[in-house]
Amino acid sequence: MAGWSGSERMILPRSALKAWIPRLARIPTDARQELPGITADRTFQIVAAAVVVHQAMKAMDIEELEACPWALREGVLLRYIESLSWNAAPSA
Numbered sequence: 001m002a003g004w005s006g007s008e009r010m011i012l013p014r015s016a017l018k019a020w021i022p023r024l025a026r027i028p029t030d031a032r033q034e035l036p037g038i039t040a041d042r043t044f045q046i047v048a049a050a051v052v053v054h055q056a057m058k059a060m061d062i063e064e065l066e067a068c069p070w071a072l073r074e075g076v077l078l079r080y081i082e083s084l085s086w087n088a089a090p091s092a
Contacts, residue, residue, distance in 0.1 A: 010067040014057045021050050 025047045032043040057065065068075065
């Protein structure tokens with residue numbers, strides 16, 4: 001769980017997320033951007049996002065998530081590309 005290089009995976013256990021919510025809330029907004037992966041424009045929403053993700057994980061009985069360095073739109077695009085049939089014979 002050391003980073004995004006090679007085949008290393010970033011796993012987020014629900015219990016760790018729960019423990020981080022009050023810690024994140026105590027960190028001043030302008031200091032949150034010093035945390036890894038939190039940009040200045042997301043400092044105001046990170047606590048709410050953590051609460052929503054934790055509650056969603058709890059509701060769906062998910063113990064851990066695998067984090068991805070890409071945004072949702074890239075994931076949707078990659079999933080769409082995977083769904084295309086590349087085995088079709090080229091038309092002449």
